[in-house]
């Protein structure tokens with residue numbers, strides 16, 4: 001059995017050793033949710049088995065070797081919310097946050113795998129229906145623990161909270177007072193990435209914090225799709241800022257100053273989803289694409305962070321808002337716990353394996369947690385050096401800014417602003433356009449398939465007609481008498497539509513019974529539009545006259561005319577008569593259409609044009625009919641076609 005994961009990733013041991021300064025791996029806990037009622041109803045099987053408290057065994061449904069993954073803790077579907085809270089060691093993270101560390105708990109996994117349930121519990125079953133306390137998630141349990149804990153501290157603690165969501169690659173404040181608007185993410189050397197103008201609310205009681213949580217949860221965007229009735233469509237970050245002012249500490253002096261104190265951040269990532277599996281379309285699909293892109297960026301950063309050479313590597317945290325805001329937790333000075341959530345169903349195995357690999361990789365990342373620096377008094381020489389360095393940096397930056405203004409006065413800044421404002425809009429437009437084009441392509445494909453099917457029927461008909469015509473009309477020898485047209489007719493019975501004709505016609509030369517089309521008054525047998533009179537002497541250029549046909553008179557040749565609807569009907573009726581069976585009804589041929597029509601809707605393009613050949617056959621048959629009418633009348637005792645017709 002293959003085993004993956006970090007055997008040494010014991011969260012308790014690593015955190016108890018004290019994280020300060022030393023390399024600490026990211027802790028990963030795996031939670032397997034129970035089978036949902038939908039999965040059970042569909043009779044889906046479980047592909048996951050927890051063996052022990054830290055190993056998960058995956059059994060591929062079609063056989064094959066089991067694969068085992070090892071994590072800090074593995075929790076099966078029978079574990080309660082309280083079990084999960086304890087196993088994740090969130091209290092220890094809280095203690096670290098109280099000591100000034102920056103700690104993060106984040107859930108990730110496929111859509112519908114139980115991330116939101118793990119962090120905040122199930123959604124309320126109705127308006128005003130409270131969620132039973134036993135189902136409360138990690139966040140509510142941590143809040144309760146923290147508020148209780150700070151009561152017992154000997155120094156006062158200031159608690160503040162912010163709550164944001166990253167929806168379609170834009171940051172939205174879930175606690176904002178005014179009308180919501182996207183907020184910019186900025187970076188300073190001292191603070192790293194942060195969200196500008198994000199509302200940070202001070203609170204003093206558990207109830208107040210729970211209200212803030214409810215406010216954010218109710219504002220967070222969610223939708224229903226095939227795999228989850230209430231699927232979160234955004235990544236949500238709730239941060240508790242914990243400050244414990246001491247006599248030495250001074251309040252921050254400017255906006256670039258890092259906040260003093262610890263942080264405890266809860267991140268509920270939106271689930272990765274296969275659009276084909278969730279059936280997402282339109283807005284849902286746009287959201288899914290945005291979610292998947294940011295998760296991809298996160299996965300890329302995680303892979304690069306694993307590289308032992310990473311200190312020389314550039315980690316592309318700037319690739320998405322999510323990676324910017326998680327940069328410190330993943331690659332910096334934070335203490336991080338990841339809760340990977342999976343479904344046990346064998347149907348979800350590909351996505352589950354991807355989550356397990358992601359989690360295995362993540363637990364090999366190490367951070368170097370750092371507690372708060374005491375802002376004690378610096379020695380004067382050090383302060384002076386720093387001042388000089390900052391002045392130099394300031395001068396250099398001003399110089400660069402001036403240069404930019406000189407080379408392209410106004411234009412560069414305006415272009416940058418425009419790009420920032422519009423890039424996202426453009427991306428959305430492209431995605432909508434893409435969707436529209438896909439739809440059009442589907443329509444064109446179905447037109448093309450229809451045309452091809454029709455073409456096949458026609459080709460078959462033409463082939464049959466040609467075969468019959470050729471077998472019936474061998475080329476005449478020079479000087480020999482013309483071939484009797486009746487030999488073109490293999491069937492003896494009349495094909496005329498009853499009750500118009502019950503007659504039997506015979507060939508005037510050889511007395512073979514003739515089919516309907518050789519009848520001299522066959523016009524009576526056919527619908528009127530079939531027999532549209534041709535212009536006298538008309539011979540299509542595309543027609544190859546039969547050997548016995550009279551040569552066309554000079555100047556009588558006309559350019560081939562457009563095929564009309566009646567031509568089409570005529571061809572079909574003709575084909576039916578000759579083949580002795582009903583021709584598969586099909587649409588009239590597509591017109592050549594204007595050149596600006598979509599390719600697939602233009603008749604003939606790319607598909608062999610059978611029209612001239614059908615016309616040729618029609619012409620040949622007509623000529624042979626004329627010829628048969630000009631043949632000498634049979635003797636008295638034979639029944640001529642004319643005679644036969646008189647009885648019709």
Ligand SMILES: Nc1ncnc2c1ncn2[C@@H]1O[C@H](COP(=O)(O)OP(=O)(O)OP(=O)(O)O)[C@@H](O)[C@H]1O
Pocket residue numbers: 032033034036077109110111112113114115116117118122123228230231232233269270271272341
């Ligand atoms: N451990 C569990 N026990 C019972 N029900 C669970 C458990 N985990 C998840 N569920 C249920 O499964 C469904 C999906 O869970 P949840 O919404 O938490 O998934 P998610 O991973 O957050 O999905 P998304 O990424 O789409 O937001 C919910 O109805 C939830 O109540």
